[in-house]
Amino acid sequence: MKRRELIFQRIAIIVISFTAGFVVVFLTSSTPIESIRSFLTVPFSNRYFFGNLLTLMIPFIFTGLAASISFQTNEFNLGIEGQCYFSAVMGTWVALNIGGLHPILAIPIIVIVSALTGGFFAFISAFLKSKYGVNELISSLLIGYSLLHITDYFLEGPMLDTQAGLITTKTIDQNLLFSKILSPSNLNTGIFWGIVFLIIFYLILRKSVFGLKMNIYGQNTKFSEYIGINGSSVIHKTFFLSGAMAGMAGIIEILGVHGKMIRGFSFGYGWTGIAVALIAKNNPLWIIPSAFLFAFLESAASASSIFSDMTPEISKIIQAMIFFLVTVSFIKSTGKKKLETK
Amino acid sequence: MEVLFHETISSSTIILFAALGGLFTSIAGKINIGLEGLMLISAFLTPFFSQMFGSLFLGLTLSIIVCAALGAFTYLLHCRFKANIFVVGLAMNLFAAGLTTFLSSTLLNSKGTVYFTLPAKIRPFDLPLLSNIPIVGILFSHQNVFDYLSFVLIIVIYFILEKTFFGLRLKTVGFNHRTAESAGIPVKTYNYSAFILSGVFCALSGAALALPLESFVGNMTNGRGWIALVAVILGKNNPIGVLGAALIFGFSSTLANLLQINTAIPPKLLMTIPFLITLLALIVYSAREKE
């Protein structure tokens, strides 16, 4: 598809989804105009709201990357949600027990542990696929669901901070946390982590031999085998990297925002990441505007629920609309049929 | 022992209904991964409509209509607008999660568990005469209306798929849509019917989940739609096979419940049992298929 068509497509999706959302607002809100106005303006109204919007982008960049990586091979990693959540609890455990190690060493160790954890669980799905032919979409999802429950077990049991009212862990040492940028908002140096990994994966997916191999494998497995690509190795690495990014999404937010792991803090991040990746299509750099869109949706919905009688769930409905439409083609493309592989 | 049996039947019924929904699209050669979402929507709408209109039957009918329409919508996006069928299925799941919490917070002002006052209660009962037969009688005693319905439906669906032209043609569409077209079968119509039926059965599944509990809580389907999808795969597109797989998965969640009551194993860990058993079954199945 041409670049122009792609942009038209994206705009059409956003316009239709938002319109649908606003129709719902008109039907349910007693002050619809006021609701919509605050929805559209509040996130940009001051440093606090705007900073929090940018903060919310950080996990979406990581989960968006996680999904993008797996999509490049045309495989679905549906376990991002669970990988993100469980890796966060592992990282938090390390952070709580790492003792007096210097932050320069300790922070990378925490992040690496989380990334390895996420990578490992995603890798299982790839392994099951190449070894036994198990559908990776279903296996990653089932493992993901299990991880959610296992994480809750740790949070409610061994790692629970009994002093706190909420279900959370103890607070991580202040030295290990990222510094804030745009106070009073939550924006922190975690955003640089996001940007660095975005650039790294832009280079890997679009410019490296491995990225091309992923692409070829995704487009035509038979051809990739014939041309000498080791398919199993490609999907093993792909899923590991995808899971690693999912694993980083949670821990970066904990180190940057919460300072401890709160039950359910990352609910929905995995699914949003998939939507982010679908809008970005095959260009990782598009993850930035795409993540911004979803971060805006979330923060607009929660901000406007403060100023009007709208419920924040409206964002979920708009999100679902985008999801429905994201692979729809509005333009009758020419010659597309010929490009479809078997 | 008898309790274990009845528990297994009722957890299986929920999975079985959803799996039958998945079965039709799977036979037609398409995978509908939106089962979970359709179930969830019905789990909210059925008790909601029933309470609103004061009739379980009306509530269920309306919910079936909504889910059938959403099933058709899924295929419409895929067929007419060339959307990716997996992404549309995911969208349905997300939409369901968003819609049900949105509706329960705007209409019922509650984000937690919602309790409904239903016009009638879904209770287990014994079928007269049949329940008195020794041994087999256990099948006809102390089950609720959905459980009995599922027995009937399995037989009906088996008959439809194996003995009618509809079944034969649906299979042909799934095996080879080009051959189907050249034989004059309206492929799209058959696919639409499969997706509509998929909505109908998911609606039954959601109702069977929520009505006996007389309540709704966000995400109460808890992955059952996905487990049902695996049941379809393991059942090899055969209703009897699907029944077998659903029974295994029903048993695994009953087992988790039982262990929760009788042992000190943390409940959160026990909740992973259904997923892990499903995964294990899928691995064993795939490994054998690959040989």
Added chain:
Amino acid sequence: MNHAKALQGADFTIEKGTIHGLLGENAAGKSTLMKILCGVHQPDSGGILINGQQVIFHSPVDSLKAGIGMVYQHFRLVEELSVLENILLSVSEKGYKRIRKRTVLKKINALLNYYGFKIDPHDKVHTLSVGEKQLVEIIRILFLNVDVLIMDEPTAVLSEFEKEKLFSVLRQLKEQGKAIVFISHNLNEVIQLCDDITVFRKGRNSFFQEKDYYDKEMILKEMLGGDYQHFFGTEFTGIKQQVLRVNDLNLVSSEGQLLSDINFELCSGHITGIAGFAGNGQLQLFETIFSANINYNGTVFYHDKDIRRCSVFEKREAGIAYIPEDRLYHGSALTIELMYNLTANRLEKPPFSKWKMIDDGYVEQMAKELVNNYDIDTLSVKTPVGLLSGGNIQKAVIARETHTTPDLLLIHEPTRGLDSAAISFTYRILNDLKHTETAILMASSNVEELMEVCDEIYVMFEGRFVHHAKKGAYDKQIINEHLAGFFEKHDERFVRKGSKYEA
């Protein structure tokens, strides 16, 4: 896909109680005409008359109702269903109706008995032989009481015994007053069977003759139209060295014994041909040599090294190249840019990539060179391959596989679907490679082509080599007989197992 005119002012008439042979080269317009008759395609102008009545077909169902049925070259059967169920598919009944198997079964059995077919209607189609599947197709159409039966290249897939059986069935049908269109490019068969002959060339009927006036020479001339491709191959005079040696190769899978007792060797500067109809094990032989499948018995030596445990990548590195039969879906990645398709086998190493990053500048420059040298018609090297025409995709695959001058080239159906210019281009490349000491193994179902191009021919039938001849000692008749599995028992090594039709 192709906006060229497939048919131009074609006329065709068929009478009751006759078999009408329709001859012509590939892409002469025979199949297009028949697809119009069957309602698959609609004509831009002109029409169809049945018994003097103008009819319009919007779909295959319309034409079936009007009494025209077609047996396609690639059968339209659902392999997973039984014979009975396949026939039931053509029955127009409301979907909710219960299938009354007994009455249908009676009718089918009556038809089967009448024509003397020994097929159990309850057998699943995938368990049947190719010949039996064809009979099922015919029964399915007869079941609907058609008057006109179109057979598209029916003998291409049949053994000699099955062919005889088919011919007697067709004659029986003729006796009953059915009209039969018999499409073929095999002149001898058509002369043997048909009452009238029409030759198609370049989208129109160029020639018609009735049985009593058959003139083989004239028909042949009409068919070929002077377009015949000659291969001006020259003899390689250097020293021939052994490149590949295959010993006692056997391959068994769930589908049965796919390869049996294959023994041969390939030398540099030498073209070895494998003749055989599709599906007789050529694909499996190539895949065994080239792919990473290690589950075969016997040994494959490449430059005196056992390559069983080598990956495809290692084999390619060692100088093996492969041009598969399916150039579109096996030989290329259609959505990927031409420049990466052309260099995909070399991207792993410098100068194509450095530090695992692709050097796009170099890849592009290299691709442009290849586009020039191999005369690939494309707007840009960044165009996805799928947007190129079939012939250009073919050239792109050939370019990728041959520009490295491999030590061993495997090529499957080198000229299928190509126009004459592309065919001579392919032959020229093969000849050039031969002189740069490449060993070439080429499989084709076109015997004339193999006889022209190859220094040596093996005939492959049901997974084994049943005939072998060197250049100068080719006998087309003998090769064709072996190709079709019809050979005498004098050749002890190649005795054929009993056929279902012998009894």
